[in-house]
Amino acid sequence: MRTLGFGALTGVSAAVAALGVAEPVAAGIGRGSSPVVAVGLAFIDLVPRPVKDFGIETFGQNDKVALLSGVFVILAIFAVVCGVVSLRRRLLGAAGVALFGVVGVVAAVTRPDAGPLASLPAVVGAAAGVGVLLFLAPRAAAAASARPPIRSSKLESPTEPTPVGESRLRAESATGGADAMRTKTPDGVRRGTTATSRRGFLLVSGSVLAVSAGLGAAGRYLTSLRDVTAERLNLTLPAAADPTPPLPTDVDLKLPDLTPFLTPDKDFYRVDTALAVPQLSTDDYRLKIHGRVRNPMTITYQDLLDRPLVERVITLSCVSNEVGGTLAGTARWLGVPLKALLDEVQPENGADQIVTKSVDGWTCGTPTSVVRDGRDALIVVGMNGKPLPIERGYPVRMLVPGLYGYVSATKWLVDLELTSFADFDPYWVKRGWKAQAPIKTFSRIDTPRPLASSKAGPIAVAGVAWAQHRGIERVEVRVDGGAWNTATLAPVPSEDTWRQWRWDWDATKATPGQHTLEVRATDRTAATQPERRAKPFPDGATGWHSVVVTVE
Numbered sequence: 001m002r003t004l005g006f007g008a009l010t011g012v013s014a015a016v017a018a019l020g021v022a023e024p025v026a027a028g029i030g031r032g033s034s035p036v037v038a039v040g041l042a043f044i045d046l047v048p049r050p051v052k053d054f055g056i057e058t059f060g061q062n063d064k065v066a067l068l069s070g071v072f073v074i075l076a077i078f079a080v081v082c083g084v085v086s087l088r089r090r091l092l093g094a095a096g097v098a099l100f101g102v103v104g105v106v107a108a109v110t111r112p113d114a115g116p117l118a119s120l121p122a123v124v125g126a127a128a129g130v131g132v133l134l135f136l137a138p139r140a141a142a143a144a145s146a147r148p149p150i151r152s153s154k155l156e157s158p159t160e161p162t163p164v165g166e167s168r169l170r171a172e173s174a175t176g177g178a179d180a181m182r183t184k185t186p187d188g189v190r191r192g193t194t195a196t197s198r199r200g201f202l203l204v205s206g207s208v209l210a211v212s213a214g215l216g217a218a219g220r221y222l223t224s225l226r227d228v229t230a231e232r233l234n235l236t237l238p239a240a241a242d243p244t245p246p247l248p249t250d251v252d253l254k255l256p257d258l259t260p261f262l263t264p265d266k267d268f269y270r271v272d273t274a275l276a277v278p279q280l281s282t283d284d285y286r287l288k289i290h291g292r293v294r295n296p297m298t299i300t301y302q303d304l305l306d307r308p309l310v311e312r313v314i315t316l317s318c319v320s321n322e323v324g325g326t327l328a329g330t331a332r333w334l335g336v337p338l339k340a341l342l343d344e345v346q347p348e349n350g351a352d353q354i355v356t357k358s359v360d361g362w363t364c365g366t367p368t369s370v371v372r373d374g375r376d377a378l379i380v381v382g383m384n385g386k387p388l389p390i391e392r393g394y395p396v397r398m399l400v401p402g403l404y405g406y407v408s409a410t411k412w413l414v415d416l417e418l419t420s421f422a423d424f425d426p427y428w429v430k431r432g433w434k435a436q437a438p439i440k441t442f443s444r445i446d447t448p449r450p451l452a453s454s455k456a457g458p459i460a461v462a463g464v465a466w467a468q469h470r471g472i473e474r475v476e477v478r479v480d481g482g483a484w485n486t487a488t489l490a491p492v493p494s495e496d497t498w499r500q501w502r503w504d505w506d507a508t509k510a511t512p513g514q515h516t517l518e519v520r521a522t523d524r525t526a527a528t529q530p531e532r533r534a535k536p537f538p539d540g541a542t543g544w545h546s547v548v549v550t551v552e
């Protein structure tokens with residue numbers, strides 16, 4: 001049991017030293033080369049889709065916290081094992097720590113945005129970890145094997161830790177001979193009594209832990225200095241040359257529980273593979289537009305702001321949204337029309353896919369024809385009157401009304417390449433999702449809430465529906481599989497946003513008990529949402545949303 005405790009402390013000290021030392025090195029190199037983050041990111045990329053879906057479903061917006069906690073728990077268990085092993089087989093324990101360093105190196109150098117020095121934090125960290133382990137292991141072994149003092153006299157001075165009399169003899173014979181206190185063992189470490197060797201060990205490992213934690217904190221602090229929060233707050237965007245017309249009155253039907261037309265920033269869903277939000281400064285920002293084009297170009301952030309900006313209200317939604325789900329939001333987006341940029345670079349015929357890349361290496365493929373068909377495809381710099389929030393892609397992202405986010409909405413955008421669908425599969429397409437993914441028509445009941453109960457009488461049924469860029473033509477509601485009733489639609493600024501709807505159910509004569517409400521929408525191409533339920537994979541969920549309510 002004692003062996004376990006000292007071994008565990010040895011291993012954990014080595015691991016904390018490795019991580020702590022790696023952080024300042026990572027801060028110096030930048031680009032989020034922290035091994036913990038790199039391992040977490042590699043994990044996100046490697047886990048099979050069902051596990052990833054489970055993570056997102058179970059932990060929701062906390063999926064990243066859960067992931068990092070998982071990395072730490074695995075690391076801690078591994079560290080304890082290495083430490084315990086090292087008490088008997090020192091080199092084996094050290095090899096374990098080194099192996100962990102190898103995992104960190106592999107994760108760091110295989111990041112798509114890895115710089116030439118990406119492996120350095122993990123290498124330096126692992127070296128520190130191995131050093132600490134080799135230093136602590138013999139001391140831990142000595143502390144673990146030392147005998148507890150057996151007090152033979154109640155009068156013994158508390159400052160005299162050496163056992164006396166008969167018990168001293170026992171202690172000596174147990175540690176291999178006379179005068180063990182002053183004799184070096186083959187380890188080169190003095191084997192003493194419990195009190196001295198334990199105290200010494202705890203002191204050394206405690207110092208290692210404290211220094212490592214300090215280094216780690218300093219490293220994280222240095223990393224945070226790269227943070228672009230202040231830069232963003234000091235930025236003022238030019239006014240739109242082509243602003244959004246004022247929203248129609250009554251876009252918001254203003255019913256309790258009904259999703260507001262414009263999504264408050266804090267309620268906007270967030271989906272991305274970034275563990276640490278990329279900190280991309282406007283100072284050195286470049287957007288490279290290249291590939292199969294006649295006139296490749298590279299533009300700065302200021303170049304973008306110098307162009308005529310348009311502002312549009314657009315609803316963005318995620319392919320992972322389930323029937324009844326809330327992975328969608330509506331905002332005012334300010335940006336440069338992408339079509340104008342493409343007209344300048346002149347894509348070649350056959351360059352049917354635009355591959356965009358974010359600074360952290362995530363890739364996205366968008367049909368060239370969709371971007372050029374006249375819709376408001378934007379290179380976005382602002383959201384709701386302010387510079388893009390950092391987690392929404394500051395300073396520049398893309399947005400194409402009518403396409404799911406994974407095929408259109410690249411955040412932290414730095415590279416735009418004209419290629420073909422035949423030649424390149426982007427991030428999610430490599431993982432089985434469809435290369436082409438127009439948004440499917442969707443409708444949702446927001447009120448009444450599932451399993452709500454109401455008094456018999458008039459009950460307002462309301463929600464949102466969307467079919468971006470096709471537009472919502474009709475929403476219908478039915479009760480208990482009866483006849484469909486046409487809902488009233490709120491006005492919308494364009495076909496690129498969701499639309500609120502309302503239907504007043506006269507439940508005055510409804511039988512007390514449970515009733516099922518169902519909704520379906522029809523888009524402006526006259527296509528009605530199919531009833532058949534399908535999961536989001538591989539190109540978006542289908543099926544009618546239903547809610548069960550009780551009439552009292």
Ligand SMILES: Nc1nc2c(c(=O)[nH]1)N[C@H]1C(S)=C(S)[C@@H](COP(=O)(O)O)O[C@H]1N2
Binds near residue numbers: 268358
């Ligand atoms: N760089 C980057 N951009 C990205 C993603 C990502 O993982 N990385 N995810 C996409 C997906 S799947 C969606 S649905 C939208 C979500 O945008 P939001 O987080 O601003 O709501 O961003 C898209 N842009």
Ligand SMILES: [Mo]
Binds near residue numbers: 317318319320404406
């Ligand atoms: Mo998404």
